[in-house]
Amino acid sequence: MGGGVGSWTSGVGVQRDDLMPLVYGELRRIAARYISRERPGQTLQPTALVNEAYVRLAAERPREFANKTHFLAIAALSMRQILVQRARARNAQKRGGAPHRVTLDDRNVSAEAPAGIDVLALDEALTRLAEFDAEQARIVELRYFGGLTVEETADVLGSSPATVKRHWAMARAWLKQAIEPGAPAPAE
Amino acid sequence: MNVERWARLKALFEGALDQPADARTAWLREACGTDESLLREAEALLHTHQTDDDFLEQPAQIDPADLEPFADGTVLGSYRIVREIGRGGMGVVYLAYDTRLERDVALKALPPVLAADADLRRRLRREANAAARIKHDAVAVVHALEEIDEHLVIVSEYVQGETLRAVLSHGAIDPSRAHSFAVEIAGALAAAHEAGVIHRDLKPENIIVTETGRVKVVDFGIAHVEAPEGTRMTVPGRALGTPAYMAPEQLVGGVVTPRVDVYAFGIVFSEMLTGVHPLMGTGATVPPRFAALVARCVQTSPDERYGSGAELLRALVSDITPPALEATAGAPIGSPRWWWEFHQAITAAVYWVMTWPAWMGRQSVGGRVGRALFIAILIAVIAAANLRLYLWFTSRFYPAELRWARRRVGSWVRGADWLFVIALATMGILVGEDRSPVAVVLIAVASGAAIAFLFIERGTARAAFRSSTTARTSTPP
Numbered sequence: 058m059g060g061g062v063g064s065w066t067s068g069v070g071v072q073r074d075d076l077m078p079l080v081y082g083e084l085r086r087i088a089a090r091y092i093s094r095e096r097p098g099q100t101l102q103p104t105a106l107v108n109e110a111y112v113r114l115a116a117e118r119p120r121e122f123a124n125k126t127h128f129l130a131i132a133a134l135s136m137r138q139i140l141v142q143r144a145r146a147r148n149a150q151k152r153g154g155a156p157h158r159v160t161l162d163d164r165n166v167s168a169e170a171p172a173g174i175d176v177l178a179l180d181e182a183l184t185r186l187a188e189f190d191a192e193q194a195r196i197v198e199l200r201y202f203g204g205l206t207v208e209e210t211a212d213v214l215g216s217s218p219a220t221v222k223r224h225w226a227m228a229r230a231w232l233k234q235a236i237e238p239g240a241p242a243p244a245e
Numbered sequence: 246m247n248v249e250r251w252a253r254l255k256a257l258f259e260g261a262l263d264q265p266a267d268a269r270t271a272w273l274r275e276a277c278g279t280d281e282s283l284l285r286e287a288e289a290l291l292h293t294h295q296t297d298d299d300f301l302e303q304p305a306q307i308d309p310a311d312l313e314p315f316a317d318g319t320v321l322g323s324y325r326i327v328r329e330i331g332r333g334g335m336g337v338v339y340l341a342y343d344t345r346l347e348r349d350v351a352l353k354a355l356p357p358v359l360a361a362d363a364d365l366r367r368r369l370r371r372e373a374n375a376a377a378r379i380k381h382d383a384v385a386v387v388h389a390l391e392e393i394d395e396h397l398v399i400v401s402e403y404v405q406g407e408t409l410r411a412v413l414s415h416g417a418i419d420p421s422r423a424h425s426f427a428v429e430i431a432g433a434l435a436a437a438h439e440a441g442v443i444h445r446d447l448k449p450e451n452i453i454v455t456e457t458g459r460v461k462v463v464d465f466g467i468a469h470v471e472a473p474e475g476t477r478m479t480v481p482g483r484a485l486g487t488p489a490y491m492a493p494e495q496l497v498g499g500v501v502t503p504r505v506d507v508y509a510f511g512i513v514f515s516e517m518l519t520g521v522h523p524l525m526g527t528g529a530t531v532p533p534r535f536a537a538l539v540a541r542c543v544q545t546s547p548d549e550r551y552g553s554g555a556e557l558l559r560a561l562v563s564d565i566t567p568p569a570l571e572a573t574a575g576a577p578i579g580s581p582r583w584w585w586e587f588h589q590a591i592t593a594a595v596y597w598v599m600t601w602p603a604w605m606g607r608q609s610v611g612g613r614v615g616r617a618l619f620i621a622i623l624i625a626v627i628a629a630a631n632l633r634l635y636l637w638f639t640s641r642f643y644p645a646e647l648r649w650a651r652r653r654v655g656s657w658v659r660g661a662d663w664l665f666v667i668a669l670a671t672m673g674i675l676v677g678e679d680r681s682p683v684a685v686v687l688i689a690v691a692s693g694a695a696i697a698f699l700f701i702e703r704g705t706a707r708a709a710f711r712s713s714t715t716a717r718t719s720t721p722p
Contacts, residue, residue, distance in 0.1 A: 081316075088309035100306040140305055142316060146329040174301070189251040197301065204304035227258050229301050230294040237300075 076121055080131045083110040084139070104204035107132045126213040130195075133203025137180065140202065144176040175236060182235035186228065193228035196221055250283075257287040258294075266295075315339065315354065322393040324352055324400070340403060349403040350388060351463075354396045366397060372442070373399060376465040381436035383429040385453070385463040404463060406455035409513070413449055417520030420532050422649060424561070426452075426460050427514045431561050433462045434510060434554030438503040445501060447509035448490040449516065458652070489522055493545050504547040507557055511542025511550075538564065581708035582640065588705045589637040592697060593630040595690070596665065600626055602686045606672040609681055618675075621668040629661035651710075662698045666691050 115122045187194035199205045211218045261269045277284035319326045323345040331338040341352040373390040386402040453461045492508035519529035551557040607619035639650045673687030
C-alpha cells in the first residue's frame with residue numbers, strides 16, 4: 058500500500074460517497090468564516106466544525122443527512138483528507154518547491170501540526186492498520202480526525218463503548234509504536 | 246503482520262488487560278507458550294499502552310486556514326488546480342492548468358469572504374487591469390481576473406524557479422550577479438511606474454529567480470489592495486504588507502508613491518549584497534561602490550530617494566563603477582584554477598597556430614571544398630579561441646563573474662570545439678590522399694583537440710570548480 062488517502066480503500070468507513078463533496082464544501086465554508094472572524098493561528102477542534110456542519114447540512118438537506126452517524130463518518134474522513142493534503146502541501150513547500158510564493162501579507166500560515174503529531178506518518182500507519190484491523194482504524198479516524206467521543210464512535214459503529222475503548226487502547230499503542238521514533242518498533 | 250496474527254495479538258492484549266497489573270507479564274508468558282516473537286510484540290504493545298501519555302487523545306487541532314485551499318484536481322471554470330504553491334493572508338496560490346489555452350498558470354483565489362466585497366472587487370479589477378499592461382521581461386504577466394462561482398481568481402504567468410528568499414538562504418549573492426539582478430528589478434519597477442502601477446510589496450518572496458538565472462517580479466499592484474474592515478487583512482497590530490520592506494510613509498498610512506518601491510528595492514538590494522536584512526544589525530556592509538545608491542534608496546524622507554524605477558535604473562547602470570579590479574586577481578600558480586586557466590590559454594594558442602597548416606591544407610585540397618573547410622576552421626578558431634581568452638581573462642580579473650561567464654558561453658565553446666575538430670579531421674583525410682605531411686599534422690591535432698576538450702578540460706574544470714558547481718543545484722521538482 059502506498060499509503061495516503063488516494064490509495065486508501067476498503068475497511069475504514071465510508072468510501073467515496075456521494076455526499077462527500079457536500080460535507081467537504083460545508084467544512085470549508087465554515088472554516089472560511091472562522092478565518093474572517095478569528096485571529097490568525099487560532100486552531101479549532103474538529104468537534105466544533107463537524108457539529109456546525111451537521112446542523113447546517115441537516116437543515117438544508119434533511120433527506121440526505123437524516124442519518125447523523127453516516128454524516129459523522131464522512132466528516133471524519135473529510136477532515137483526514139484535508140489535513141493530509143495540507144501536510145503534503147506544506148512539506149512540498151518546505152522542500153523548496155514553492156516557486157511562486159505569493160505573500161499578500163506576512164501571515165505565513167500554521168507552522169507545524171499541533172501536539173507534534175506527524176499527520177502524514179499517522180495517515181500512512183492508519184492505512185496499514187486498516188489492512189488487518191479495519192474497525193480499529195476506523196475508530197481512530199472518527200476519534201482523532203472527527204473529534205468524536207467514545208460514545209459517539211460506538212454509535213457510528215453500532216458497537217458498545219466498552220468495546221470501542223478496548224480497541225482504541227490497542228490501536229493507540231500500535232500507532233504510537235509505528236510513528237514515534239522513541240517507541241519500540243511495531244509488529245509487522 | 247497478517248489478519249490472523251493480529252487477531253492473536255489482539256486476544257493477548259485484551260486478555261492481559263483483564264488481569265491485575267502485576268500478573269500481566271506472567272499471564273502473557275503462559276498464554277504465548279513457545280512463541281517468543283509473539284510474546285515480545287504483545288509485551289511491547291502492553292508496555293506502550295501502560296506508559297502512554299495522551300497520544301492521540303486530543304483530537305487533531307485544525308487551523309481553519311488548512312481548510313481553505315482547494316483540493317488538488319479541483320476544477321474552477323476552465324482551470325484545473327494542480328497543487329498549492331504558496332499562500333498569504335489574502336489567498337492561496339496554486340499552480341493550475343488552463344484547459345482552454347493549454348498552459349500552466351499561477352492562480353490566486355481570494356477567499357469568498359473577501360471576494361464578496363464589491364468595493365474590494367472593483368479596486369482589485371482596476372489594479373489587475375493596470376498590472377496587465379506592464380510589459381517587461383522581469384515582470385510576471387497578469388493574464389486575467391476572473392469571477393468563478395463565489396471566488397475571485399487572479400490568473401498570472403506561472404514562473405518556475407526559486408524565490409529570491411530561497412536563494413538568499415544560502416547567503417549573500419556575489420556583487421556582480423546582485424547588480425545584474427538589481428538592474429532587472431529596477432527595470433521592472435521602471436516599466437510598472439511608467440504604466441502607473443506601484444508594486445507596494447516588493448520583497449524577496451515576491452522575486453523569483455528562474456532556472457535560466459533571470460529574475461521575475463510577481464504580484465504587481467495586486468499584492469496590496471486594502472481589504473474592508475473586519476476581515477483578517479486588518480488584524481489589529483499588524484500593518485498591511487511586510488513591515489520589514491515598507492517605506493516609513495507606507496507604515497504610517499501616508500501617500501503611496503513609486504518611491505515606496507524604491508525604498509523596498511534598497512532593502513532588497515542591500516540584502517542581496519550582504520545576505521541579511523539591513524535591520525538585522527549583523528554589521529555586514531554593502532560593497533563601497535553600491536553604498537551611496539543603497540543609502541539614497543532607503544532615505545526616510547521620500548523626496549530624498551530616487552523618484553521612480555526609471556531614475557533608479559539610470560543610477561544603477563551609469564553611476565556604478567564596474568566591478569573592476571577589486572576582486573582578487575588570478576589564482577595562485579599550480580592551483581586547480583590556475584591549471585584550468587593554463588588550459589584555456591594554451592588551447593587558444595594552439596587553435597590559432599592551426600590556421601597555418603589549415604591554410605596549407607586548403608591549397609592541397611583545393612576548390613570549393615578546400616575553401617569551405619578552411620573557412621569553417623577559421624570560424625571555429627576565432628570563436629573557440631576568443632571565448633576561451635574571454636574566460637581566461639574573466640578568471641584572472643573578474644573571478645566573481647566567472648561562474649556566470651562559463652554558464653553563458655559554455656555551449657558555444659563546446660560547439661566551436663566540435664566544428665574545429667570535425668573540419669580539421671575532414672581536411673586531414675582529404676589531404677591524406679596526397680600523402681602530404683600536412684595531413685598528419687591536421688589529423689593529429691584534430692584528435693588531440695578532441696581528447697583535450699572531451700577529457701582533459703573536463704578534468705581541470707571539475708577540479709577548479711568543484712565547490713561552485715555543486716552549490717547551486719537545488720531547483721524545484
